[in-house]
Amino acid sequence: MPPYQQGRPAPQGGFKLSSNENPFPPLPAVVEAVQREAERVNRYPRPGAPELRSALAAELGVDAARILIGDGSATLIQQLIHAVAGPGDEVVYAWRSFDAYPLFVRTGGATPVEVPVDAEHRHDLDAMAAAITPRTRAVIVCTPNNPTGTIVGEEELDAFIARVPKDVLILLDEAYIEFVREPTGNGIELQRQHENLVVLRTFSKAHGLAGLRVGYAVGDPAVLRGADLCGVPLSQTALASAAAIAALEHVGETFARIEVLADRRDALWQRLVDAGVPVPRPHGNFFWVPSRPGQEEHVHDILEANRIVAKVFPDGSRISVGEPEADDHILAAAVAIQALQ
Ligand SMILES: Cc1ncc(COP(=O)(O)O)c(C=O)c1O
Numbered sequence: 001m002p003p004y005q006q007g008r009p010a011p012q013g014g015f016k017l018s019s020n021e022n023p024f025p026p027l028p029a030v031v032e033a034v035q036r037e038a039e040r041v042n043r044y045p046r047p048g049a050p051e052l053r054s055a056l057a058a059e060l061g062v063d064a065a066r067i068l069i070g071d072g073s074a075t076l077i078q079q080l081i082h083a084v085a086g087p088g089d090e091v092v093y094a095w096r097s098f099d100a101y102p103l104f105v106r107t108g109g110a111t112p113v114e115v116p117v118d119a120e121h122r123h124d125l126d127a128m129a130a131a132i133t134p135r136t137r138a139v140i141v142c143t144p145n146n147p148t149g150t151i152v153g154e155e156e157l158d159a160f161i162a163r164v165p166k167d168v169l170i171l172l173d174e175a176y177i178e179f180v181r182e183p184t185g186n187g188i189e190l191q192r193q194h195e196n197l198v199v200l201r202t203f204s205k206a207h208g209l210a211g212l213r214v215g216y217a218v219g220d221p222a223v224l225r226g227a228d229l230c231g232v233p234l235s236q237t238a239l240a241s242a243a244a245i246a247a248l249e250h251v252g253e254t255f256a257r258i259e260v261l262a263d264r265r266d267a268l269w270q271r272l273v274d275a276g277v278p279v280p281r282p283h284g285n286f287f288w289v290p291s292r293p294g295q296e297e298h299v300h301d302i303l304e305a306n307r308i309v310a311k312v313f314p315d316g317s318r319i320s321v322g323e324p325e326a327d328d329h330i331l332a333a334a335v336a337i338q339a340l341q
Helices: 028-038 050-060 073-084 101-107 125-130 154-163 187-193 221-229 238-249 251-274 296-305 324-339
Strands: 067-070 090-095 111-116 136-142 169-173 197-202 215-218 286-290 311-313 316-320
Touching (some): 050 067, 067 073, 073 101, 073 136, 125 136, 125 154, 187 215, 197 221, 251 286, 296 311, 296 324
Parallel strands (some): 090 111, 090 136, 136 169
Antiparallel strands (some): 197 215, 286 316
16 A cells, blocks of 8 residues: 655755645644643643633534544544445545545545546536445545645535435545635534534644644534544543634734735736636646646656646646745746656
């Protein structure tokens, strides 16, 4: 099984655009909260991070019993898959999508069913619904999709959910939802209507807490209990919970930063399109620059020459929105990658 490829570190004087991190430093209130909590690290954290669950419950308008905290949303996705799918079972998801999914499915002993995205790099929901068999235990919808940046519209998501059997778990991975500007479905609202749906969100991206590892799931309490049993007790640190609570208390500052990043994303996307690079419209904090299998080494060379690191796949590269100074480097690299075609 190929290991998960973590984004490479930045070259000297270059830009790390390989992990969809937030280029802004943590908010001062977050740093203070972590420092305060650091005084108590001789103690284990409280199980289940109840203070963070209460803060999220108030923020989202849901009962705290419908929230499960994890050390990153990736961990929660793994727990949910392991809770429902084992040997002989199948998990359906779009491909290409988040490259941790196949790992989580296979380590649970289940079989991944990868449904190619369409020509516009979007989930092919008809094909995904058709891929559901009596062996299917879970389907994953990633919106915005990592790494292609496309979203699933509200109506098409509703229609898809209606086609999924009620005993199949739907994981709605909204790791980048805060960056979306288009009107789109509200996963939390959908969750209220469908007890087989779980929404996954994270503090790693928009909130800029990637280094602390904290994410959450919103779902039916019985489903979340199953996922909780598949996790390691006490794996969410009190430092992470304190930081996430501080982030929620200052969410206005975070949203102002998101606006800045989304403005820069949209402006740079326009420049990419004007330069003839066929980048699908990005809705997260990253761009998808298509390339062809066999070109990976050339792509790496181009990225290196432009002093950026990005995540390179056989069919394209995912380049994160980073510091403003990186924008011209991204444009130049994407144009050179396109010229390889
Ligand atoms: C689509 C998607 N889901 C989930 C995650 C997991 O994020 P974390 O475990 O940092 O919360 C990521 C991280 O890159 C992602 O891209």
